[in-house]
Amino acid sequence: MTPARLRELLQQVAAGSLTADAALEQIKSLPFEDLGFAKIDHHRALRSGLPEVIFGAGKSVDQIVAIARRLRDVGHNVLITRLDADTATAVMAEIPALAYSPMARVASLRQAPVETMAPGVVLVVAAGTSDIPVAEEAALTADLMGNRVERIYDVGVAGIHRLFAHQEQLRQARVIIVVAGMEGALPSVVGGLVDRPVIAVPTSVGYGASFGGLAALLAMLNSCAAGVTVVNIDNGFGAAVAASLINRPEGVRRQG
Numbered sequence: 001m002t003p004a005r006l007r008e009l010l011q012q013v014a015a016g017s018l019t020a021d022a023a024l025e026q027i028k029s030l031p032f033e034d035l036g037f038a039k040i041d042h043h044r045a046l047r048s049g050l051p052e053v054i055f056g057a058g059k060s061v062d063q064i065v066a067i068a069r070r071l072r073d074v075g076h077n078v079l080i081t082r083l084d085a086d087t088a089t090a091v092m093a094e095i096p097a098l099a100y101s102p103m104a105r106v107a108s109l110r111q112a113p114v115e116t117m118a119p120g121v122v123l124v125v126a127a128g129t130s131d132i133p134v135a136e137e138a139a140l141t142a143d144l145m146g147n148r149v150e151r152i153y154d155v156g157v158a159g160i161h162r163l164f165a166h167q168e169q170l171r172q173a174r175v176i177i178v179v180a181g182m183e184g185a186l187p188s189v190v191g192g193l194v195d196r197p198v199i200a201v202p203t204s205v206g207y208g209a210s211f212g213g214l215a216a217l218l219a220m221l222n223s224c225a226a227g228v229t230v231v232n233i234d235n236g237f238g239a240a241v242a243a244s245l246i247n248r249p250e251g252v253r254r255q256g
Contacts, residue, residue: 052076053141053237056083056105061090068095068109078109079144081137081237104136104236108144120174122147122243125163125190127156127180130205135179137236138201138243142177145244157185170194175243179236181205184216191225197246199239200230 012018054067064080068091071078078098083091088100088107100107122142126135132153143149150173155163163170163186170176171194179201180186187200200223202216209215213233220230231238 054078054080056080056087056107061087061094064091065094068098072097072109072111075111077111077144078107079141080107081105081141083107101136101140103133104140105133106137106140108140110144120148120247121150121172122240122247123150123152123169123173123176125155125170125176125178125186126151126153127178127182127186128205129154131179131181131203134201134203134234134236135177138177138179138240139236141237141240142243145240147240147244147247155186156180156182157189160189163189167193171196175199175246177201177236177239177243179203179239180220181213181216182210184219187220187228187230188223188225191223191228196227197243198225198228199242200228201236201239202230202233204234 009018009023013020013023052071054064054071056064059067064083064087068078068080072095078095080091080098083100083105085102085105088098088102088105091107092098092100095109097111098107098109124135124139124142126132135151135153139149139151150169152163152166152169155166157163170190173194173196175197176190176194177199178187178190181203182205184200184202187198191198200220202213202220204210204213206213206215217230217233220228223230229242231242
């Protein structure tokens, strides 16, 4: 249930074109629906302006399908993150309307219009090609949450001149998500170039001493560039949510 849909129902009741019982039937699943193994938060979009999202890793195909069907059936758009290819194939056999990105490991179903929530751009920057899966998780999530999204990929510090070729695009963005593995230096560089919020995403890309992304995480947490904030390792989804909240106009945030 979105704020716009709830407002429409209330207006119909006020106008007499919809009975109170009929409206109650449509909103009776608020604030959550108990499936036994999961409690679906249908109220999340009303409360925070952000939709309920399915984290696919660790869930069975049956669990993912059951949750996705309920979200679909009440009119929500559906977003499933961390969905491996085999599980995605099985889930899509049950819900063919889902679109799947194997790079991002994200499946989505858009059945309600996704309106652009803000004029600003969420810019997703990836240090290397190996960081693109996490960057694409961020980009696709931000797009489904109503942001204008742009991408700049493979501009890491090993060839920093590649980043400098995009300085105007960096300065025009409202929020910048910077995704990097190895030593995790790129967010500090970007943070020193712009007067925009920079959300750093460490990835698990790197050789042994990177400790699965811990080296990049610690480097980003210790950044000397002011204005850089950090999410967890490989958490492109979390970065996109934070960017969406920053990018959203104040009036829209109150309505959400």
